[in-house]
Amino acid sequence: MQRRDFFKLSFAASAVALSTSAMGSATRKPRDLQKVSTVAFPEKRPLITYSDRPPLLETPRDAFTRAVTPNDEFFVRWHMPKIPTHTYISTYRINVHGHVNKPLSLSIKNLKENYEQVELTAVMQCGGNSRSAFSPTTSGIQWGSGAMGCAVWKGVRLGDILESAGMQNGASWIGLNGDDKPIMDKMPTFVRELELHEIKDDVIVAYEMNGEDLPYLNGYPVRLIIPGMYADSWVKMLSNITVSKEYKELFFMDTAYRIPDNECECETQDNIILKTKPITTMNVKSYIGYPTSNTQITANSNVLVKGVAFDSGHGIKEVLISLNGGKTWENAELESELSPYAFRVFKFSFRPKAKGKVTIMAKAMNTLGEEQPFAHEIQWNHGGYKYNGIDSVTIEVV
Amino acid sequence: MKILILLTLLTLSSLSADYRVPVKVPSITFPIAVDKDFRVMQRNCQWCHSYGYVLNQGKQSREFWHKSVVKMREVFKAPITKEDEKTVTDYLFKHYGNGKLR
Numbered sequence: 001m002q003r004r005d006f007f008k009l010s011f012a013a014s015a016v017a018l019s020t021s022a023m024g025s026a027t028r029k030p031r032d033l034q035k036v037s038t039v040a041f042p043e044k045r046p047l048i049t050y051s052d053r054p055p056l057l058e059t060p061r062d063a064f065t066r067a068v069t070p071n072d073e074f075f076v077r078w079h080m081p082k083i084p085t086h087t088y089i090s091t092y093r094i095n096v097h098g099h100v101n102k103p104l105s106l107s108i109k110n111l112k113e114n115y116e117q118v119e120l121t122a123v124m125q126c127g128g129n130s131r132s133a134f135s136p137t138t139s140g141i142q143w144g145s146g147a148m149g150c151a152v153w154k155g156v157r158l159g160d161i162l163e164s165a166g167m168q169n170g171a172s173w174i175g176l177n178g179d180d181k182p183i184m185d186k187m188p189t190f191v192r193e194l195e196l197h198e199i200k201d202d203v204i205v206a207y208e209m210n211g212e213d214l215p216y217l218n219g220y221p222v223r224l225i226i227p228g229m230y231a232d233s234w235v236k237m238l239s240n241i242t243v244s245k246e247y248k249e250l251f252f253m254d255t256a257y258r259i260p261d262n263e264c265e266c267e268t269q270d271n272i273i274l275k276t277k278p279i280t281t282m283n284v285k286s287y288i289g290y291p292t293s294n295t296q297i298t299a300n301s302n303v304l305v306k307g308v309a310f311d312s313g314h315g316i317k318e319v320l321i322s323l324n325g326g327k328t329w330e331n332a333e334l335e336s337e338l339s340p341y342a343f344r345v346f347k348f349s350f351r352p353k354a355k356g357k358v359t360i361m362a363k364a365m366n367t368l369g370e371e372q373p374f375a376h377e378i379q380w381n382h383g384g385y386k387y388n389g390i391d392s393v394t395i396e397v398v
Numbered sequence: 399m400k401i402l403i404l405l406t407l408l409t410l411s412s413l414s415a416d417y418r419v420p421v422k423v424p425s426i427t428f429p430i431a432v433d434k435d436f437r438v439m440q441r442n443c444q445w446c447h448s449y450g451y452v453l454n455q456g457k458q459s460r461e462f463w464h465k466s467v468v469k470m471r472e473v474f475k476a477p478i479t480k481e482d483e484k485t486v487t488d489y490l491f492k493h494y495g496n497g498k499l500r
Contacts, residue, residue, distance in 0.1 A: 039424045051450030052426040081446060085421045137456035137496070139466075183446045184475040216421050255473075 027378040027389060030130040031144045032293050036060055043215040045072045050141055054078035054180075055217055059146035064289030065306040067335065067343045068121070069149030071210050076217045077126055077147065077231075079190045080180035084237070086221050094161075094205070094222065098175075098243035101166030108207060108221055115156040115164070118204050120227060122341035123150045123310045127230035127257055127279045131384035133375060136269055138384030145287055145391070150308070150343040153225045155206035158199050162243070170245045172196050176224060176233070177240035192233040193253055194226075202227045202341075205238060227341040228313035230279050230386070232257040253278070259381045266379035281312035283388035284372055286319055286346070286364035295395045297358075302351050303395070305332070308343035309364035317369075319346035322361040326374060326390070329363065352397045361392040428453055431493035438485045442478050443470070457496040463487050 037049035041057060048058035057076040063069055086092050089108055096104040125148035132142040162174070174194045182189060194203075206225045207214060214220040219236030226233055259265045260273035267273040286309035297303055309316045315337065320329035332346040352358050365371040375389035428449035430436070443452070455466075464487045470476040471483070478486065 037426065039426060041424060042421050049426060049450070050454040051448045052423060053448040053450075055423060056450065056454070083423075132456070137458060139455065139458070139462065141451075141454050142456045182474070186475040187446075187473075 026135060026376050027380070027387075028133050028135050029375050029389070029392065030387065031132040031142065032061065032393075034058070034060070034144055041076070041217060043072060044074075044076070044217060047073070047075070048144070048146065050143075054081045054083065056141055057217070058144055059149060061144075061146065061287070061292050062289055063146070063149075064287050064308045064343075065345070066289075067150060067308065067338050067345050068210060069151060069343075071151070071212060071215050071218070074149040074151065074209075074215070074218060075126070075147045077141075078180060078217075078236070080182050082181040082183065083216075084179050084181075085216060086179075086237070089221055092221055092239075094239055094241065096161060096165045096241045096243070099168040099171040099245060100162075100243050101168060102164075104161070104165050106161070111156045111205065111207060111222070115160050117154065118157055118202075119152060119154045120202060120204065120225070120341065121150065121152045121339040122202075122225060122227035123148060123282070123343055124225075124231045124234060125282060125285075127232050127385045128383070130387035130389070133378065133387050133389060134380055134384045136380075138380070138382055140384050148287075150310070150338075151209045152211065153204060153206040154208035154211075155204040155222065155225065157201060158203045158205055158224065158241075159201060161205065161241070162199070165243070167196070167243060171243045173244045173247050174199065175240075175242035175244060175248060176235045176238060177242070178219070178223075178235045179237035179239045190235070191248075191253075192235055193248060194233060198226075228281055230257075230282055232279065257383070257385070259383060259385050264379055265386065266381055268380060269382075272382055279383075279385045282310070283386050284311035284316075284364050284366045284370045285309070285388040286362045286372065287391050288360060288362050288393045291360070291393060291395050293393050293395075295393075296398050297352060297395050299355050299397050300351060300353055302349055305346075305348040305350070305360055305362070307346055307362055307391070309334075309346055309362075310341070310343050311364070311366040311370070313340045315340040315367045316344040317365050317367045319344075320363045320365070321348045321350075322363070323350065323358060325359060326361055326363075332362070352395075355397050357394050357396055359392050359394045361390050363390045426450065431489075433489070433493075435485050435489040438482055439489045442476060442482050442486055446470075446474065446476065452490065452494060455494070457494060458491075459496055459498040459500050460487065460491040461500045463490040463495065466490070 034048045036046040050056035094106045129147040130145045223236045258276035261275040261277040288307040319332040332348040335345040378389045430449040471478045
């Protein structure tokens, strides 16, 4: 969401009032400090666990001091509870059919041998990441801000696969289906659709994540990677690609993952906007990995604030830190950019002298000049999507 | 004899076909509210998803919970009877409601 100048004056004056008023529509901060489970899931260390069936696992804050999120800390989100294991990998196939000249049935071996291999580093973020910040509470899983991660993905361009099948005249929609299944036969499976023009060179079918096979819970053996876009279309266990002329009406496309189709992408509970559009490109965002909330710091010691910033692929221009509630800001140091789609690590040193609480805020700006708004400036949408409010962590100086 | 060996091999391979490396997703015990209507909720909801899905929606209005239950039947094809629909909605609003009707 873009910060508009006219908000600066009105919100600066009423910032405190809005955030503490009982208006009921002022966005809060996302939930924080959730405990990790005592139970670890396969190939994962213990994570914040919302559900086991299907698995919903969130990465705790302290993982976000590094540009690359290790596989065993990477978040997990499934829609369907029947998630097959693919052991005889030689029999796994990705079917490409529909409006193509030559239907394909690709094995993992085909992918690795018959196409150009591509490696890219990109952030994957759930569209509902940080949803718990919205007030009134929206529908959907009440994530904190850890439903995101950055990995080095290796695979094959979706465009190259489609080209090898040969698109027929009029082909314009690509339906993507994963192998996870619902319990009820008649329930819609998790199908996503992309328009042909959305499939740029960096959209890949990945079989490797951070140098290893995809973890089972992150979609083994292959998943779709769409850098710069929220993860709703990053289909896991990709097994079916259907090329068609027309858009197909589907629950997971037409109802879920949509926001108001207006300039602010917002609405109120009493006035729900009927015209909607899909969530697509990611808003500029940053998150502090260290220190975590309530950390006790000895007075006069050096605090090295560390976190990550990212956007939809234009690149991060700067990350600013405030220690006085946003009145003044200073530049953090940025580590080198792994890719315009990757987490950009920022660092900021300070030495708190006085005892008491200190709130650290981080604000990212991208190369287009888009910057994060304050949490209380984020406007509501019924799905609780695309939150990108300025993050803050309160430490205690002792 | 050959057929016997072949059949044995086929049977064994189909038994072990799904697990090269055993992947077992653990079962979590969720602190779901238990009252007189718990069993009705359980038999309607536990088919498809864990209680975690109920617990992590945030506190919601009666209307929200009712619409959710209806969605489970209409979109996700859960076989929820009209009678159970009311009981489950009441249960969800009682334990996971925000006190508001809408």
